[in-house]
Amino acid sequence: MSNASASNIEIHEAEEWSAVYLDGKLVQVGDSYLADEWLRTRFGVKTVQDEAFMRGQTSREGVAKTLDEVTDYARSRQERLDRAVALRAEAQRLEDEARAIEG
Helix, strand or coil, X not given: CXXXXXXXXXXXXXXXXXXXXXXXXXXXXXXXXXXXXXXXXXXXXXXXXXXXXXXXXXXXXXXXXXXXHHHHHHHHHHHHHHHHHXXXXXXXXXXXXXXXXXX
């Protein structure tokens, strides 16, 4: 990739439409999300579709301040989900055992 940061990029928007200009020339036009996609591709932005950065809450103040916090929360969340699955399996096993004893 060439030195993208040395380029002049402008995005013009009107309602749902947008146009991206690179060094004064049109490079993308269409729905506004296409401008975002173009920028992400141009600058190699990694996009992660996961709410772990919110850390189980819904306020701006609670958002993870670092990627390490995101990773820690995601790991902890997965451990909790795995534990819930194990507990449900154990509960089913116990329910089956109780039925067998009663039967």
